[in-house]
Amino acid sequence: MRGGSDMVDIGTHKATVLTDLADELRKIPVQSTNRQCLLCLDDKLCLKLCCTDICKECFPGNFINYDYKLKCYVCSKIVPNENFFKTNEFIQSLKKLDHTSELVKKIDFQICHCGSLALNETMYSKQQCQQCSRWMCFFCSADWDDTRMKNQKHTCTVNCVWETRLNYQSESWHESTLPNRRCCPKCALCGSRDDKCKYHTCLCGHVFCFICLAAKADCEKAHPGVSCYNRCTTDDKKQDYSIFPRLMS
Ligand SMILES: [Zn+2]
Numbered sequence: 376m377r378g379g380s381d382m383v384d385i386g387t388h389k390a391t392v393l394t395d396l397a398d399e400l401r402k403i404p405v406q407s408t409n410r411q412c413l414l415c416l417d418d419k420l421c422l423k424l425c426c427t428d429i430c431k432e433c434f435p436g437n438f439i440n441y442d443y444k445l446k447c448y449v450c451s452k453i454v455p456n457e458n459f460f461k462t463n464e465f466i467q468s469l470k471k472l473d474h475t476s477e478l479v480k481k482i483d484f485q486i487c488h489c490g491s492l493a494l495n496e497t498m499y500s501k502q503q504c505q506q507c508s509r510w511m512c513f514f515c516s517a518d519w520d521d522t523r524m525k526n527q528k529h530t531c532t533v534n535c536v537w538e539t540r541l542n543y544q545s546e547s548w549h550e551s552t553l554p555n556r557r558c559c560p561k562c563a564l565c566g567s568r569d570d571k572c573k574y575h576t577c578l579c580g581h582v583f584c585f586i587c588l589a590a591k592a593d594c595e596k597a598h599p600g601v602s603c604y605n606r607c608t609t610d611d612k613k614q615d616y617s618i619f620p621r622l623m624s
């Protein structure tokens with residue numbers, strides 16, 4: 376495991392951003408007349424985010440939902456932070472959060488509780504932080520516990536992050552079954568099914584089948600006449616750790 380420089384872990388950073396967001400929203404003028412907030416549907420003074428009227432109460436929830444990005448609820452465009460927020464320091468903090476978020480999407484990258492960055496060359500879970508000497512599971516960052524955890528590749532086997540992302544349950548669905556969650560074949564983000572048909576729209580915009588994992592158009596083409604409420608194939612397509620991006624290839 377290779378070490379690196381100081382950084383704040385992403386949970387702490389997100390909490391700070393949310394606290395600062397409350398202050399930041401006070402600096403942004405609302406529109407001059409009442410509008411219907413697209414989220415709570417109340418008539419009140421709203422902020423204008425691209426084509427979305429949104430009240431200050433609903434704003435933080437929407438921001439968290441879209442992974443700390445300014446996504447328009449109506450047209451799905453991402454609004455650049457500097458076009459909406461006012462304080463440079465806050466905008467810089469969001470930029471740093473974006474950068475960290477990109478890094479922590481890599482399965483071979485970790486930030487220890489002490490703020491040290493680490494890369495995993497062996498992909499075994501039991502690793503020691505070079506800065507604070509803590510033995511931990513590299514993947515979920517929990518303190519290492521020999522009585523419960525196993526030193527395997529990609530997982531310590533105790534509710535470990537990446538293993539959890541690959542796991543899903545088959546839930547009953549229209550007289551058949553459907554996986555309750557899957558990782559997006561395009562961006563690897565794990566998402567739960569939105570309670571409708573077998574096609575799922577990921578936050579990245581990619582629409583794919585929860586069963587065969589093909590893009591919606593390809594699934595439809597390969598299984599003509601099968602409705603979105605019917606299974607395309609009998610087996611759920613398997614995913615493994617190779618779908619997750621890495622810093623070192
Ligand atoms: Zn609202």
Ligand SMILES: [Zn+2]
Nearest residue numbers: 425426447450
């Ligand atoms: Zn818009």
Ligand SMILES: [Zn+2]
Nearest residue numbers: 487489504507
């Ligand atoms: Zn450490």
Ligand SMILES: [Zn+2]
Nearest residue numbers: 512515531535
């Ligand atoms: Zn673990």
Ligand SMILES: [Zn+2]
Nearest residue numbers: 559562577579
């Ligand atoms: Zn995606």
Ligand SMILES: [Zn+2]
Nearest residue numbers: 584587594607
């Ligand atoms: Zn399919």
